[in-house]
Amino acid sequence: MEKFIFAFENILKEDILRIGMVLDGLYPSDIRVRKEAEFLSKSHEVFVLCNRNEGEEKFEIINGVKVFRAIKRHNTALRGIIDIIASINFIHPLFKRELPKFIDENQIQALHVHDLPLAKTVLLASKKHKIVSVLDLHENYPAALTTWFSWRKNPLIRLKNNIFFNYNRWFKYEAKMIVKFDFLITVVHEMKERIISQHKVLPDKIIVVPNSEKKEFASSFQNNEQPYFNNQKDKFIISYVGGFGPHRGLHTAIEGMKFVKEEIPNALLVLVGPSNKDVKLHLESIIEENDLENFVELRDRVSFNSVVNIMKGSHINIIPHISNEHTESAVPHKFYQILLSGSPLLVSDCAPMKRLVVEKEIGYYFKAEDPKSFAMEVVKINKDYNQATKKSAKGYDEAFNGSLNWEHTSKELLKLYDDLKV
Known part of the structure; x- marks a missing residue:
């Protein structure tokens, strides 16, 4: 220019x-x-x-x-x-x-x-x-x-x-x-x-x-050794940390768990973040309608130390955004933070996130607002977790040594x- x-x-x-x-x-x-x-x-x-x-x-x-x-x-x-x-x-x-x-x-x-x-x-x-x-x-x-x-x-x-x-x-x-x-x-x-x-x-x-995210963010995971899921060591943890707004696609992940549980009986979806009364009631109703009380947990906002421990301690970190004009125009901070955690990443196929996941081979994606597609990818990751960790290792390298850092x-x-x- x-x-x-x-x-x-x-x-x-x-x-x-x-x-x-x-x-x-x-x-x-x-x-x-x-x-x-x-x-x-x-x-x-x-x-x-x-x-x-x-x-x-x-x-x-x-x-x-x-x-x-x-x-x-x-x-x-x-x-x-x-x-x-x-x-x-x-x-x-x-x-x-x-x-x-x-x-x-x-x-x-x-x-x-x-x-x-x-x-x-x-x-x-x-x-x-x-x-x-x-x-x-x-x-x-x-x-x-x-x-x-x-x-x-x-x-x-x-x-x-x-x-x-x-x-x-x-x-x-x-x-x-x-x-x-x-x-x-x-x-x-x-x-x-x-x-x-x-x-x-x-x-x-x-x-x-x-x-x-800045490279130095990676040290946050190294300095926080207290496991967030210490009492759930027998669970296959799928987690989300962030806002509970309607564009977040949390309903898709919840509904997907009725298919996930058939293949992964010890799976647990943990959704952590602030929510207003209307949103929380809406999500709770989806959990109850699908008999998922033992497979989905809603938790309130946590400290920064807990956020990094959740990312680090999860088997899969998810960003299940719905696809609309809003979500097709951004990638959230947590995308890059998850990469630096070194844990597997699963996102919906909103164009910016899908592009990065596919081009860099650093994670998995599912069809937005499709619970079965979400479940299929979770099961795929679970069955070949060694491949998932290879992708997450590559994600960490891209976020620390490559082009995906601040x-x-x-x-x-x-x-x-x-x-x-x-």
């Missing part, structure tokens, strides 16, 4: 850029934002404007990143009201108020906004201050809205979502925004191709920065900002 020559008056002729990241969330708890900010801070100055929980410092320097927690995080009800206000014209009133001060006092030269909701707010600020704008799309947000809210039963919440957070409204907003930003970042090539196809964005404006995949991110230096 030819070097882009900017006429923005705030880009200085120096080697170090002052990059302002904007996040409608908490820092450093957002994994993707933290990795990007810390990585860029080794070569440039990075400032983060974000939310603040009660008790957090308003300003803090974390691993070289200057964090400004200028937006007080309110309770759930008030946040919902603010979200509605922001969705009316897609301008967030609190970030709009803070951005000018953030830009001027820190002499920001490029604004890097994380995800679609704050896009317009940040874009207007970048245009006013004549600085570079970068939109980091963590996912297909319009499609994600449809997925996230599909199991919500509260009539008032459903009405609010249908009016303010419906797919068509946010797709049109996405279409307007992404063509106006100087650069876009996506997490997978499939998302990049979607944007090019649907919105006619030039390929040179888009870079891909996956949710890959140290490798983040190079495009650094190049984007290095190329802005004039």
Whole structure:
């Protein structure tokens, strides 16, 4: 790609850029934002404007990143009201108020906004201050809205979502925004191709920065020796760790267990993570309907140490996502974390995950939302576990020594900002 020559008056002729990241969330708890900010801070100055929980410092320097927690995080009800206000014209009133001060006092030269909701707010600020704008799309947000809210039963919440957070409204907003930003970042090539196809964005404006994991994450498994499944040594453990949302495909794995148990009587599916009441009741009803109380367990959110122990101690780690416009545009962090655990990986055939599993020969895949296909792959892994461990060993090598780690995949991110230096 030819070097882009900017006429923005705030880009200085120096080697170090002052990059302002904007996040409608908490820092450093957002994994993707933290990795990007810390990585860029080794070569440039990075400032983060974000939310603040009660008790957090308003300003803090974390691993070289200057964090400004200028937006007080309110309770759930008030946040919902603010979200509605922001969705009316897609301008967030609190970030709009803070951005000018953030830009001027820190002499920001490029604004890097994380995800679609704050896009317009940040874009207007970048245009006013004549600085570079970068939109980091963590996912297909319009499609994600449809997925996230599909199991919500509260009539008032459903009405609010249908009016303010419906797919068509946010797709049109996405279409307007992404063509106006100087650069876009996506997490997978499939998302990049979607944007090019649907919105006619030039390929040179888009870079891909996956949710890959740092090599050092591998040490987490070496330093956590206490087995999570110590009381279930006689079980063949199939585990999932993460959110329990409707797009996760957990229902497919549960229903698949009625076929798995016929071939593997000691099989146990363990689903670990936070879930709201509606989701938990839905999954419990599937377990009961299929008489799987002895073969499926739902467990609450656990500590980080327990997460790595679950991955390390499982015979199979699964990512059973359903196939839709949302899941076909991303690969979750846990995919790369599982690779570094050295344990076998089974995913649904969502295009990005299937592509990596097939091209690198690092795991197995089944047909999304097909319980029998899921069961067939579980049984295949169980019957030839030696082959499964060979694939997982190759997965570890790709994630540690190959191209599927943060140290490798983040190079495009650094190049984007290095190329802005004039």
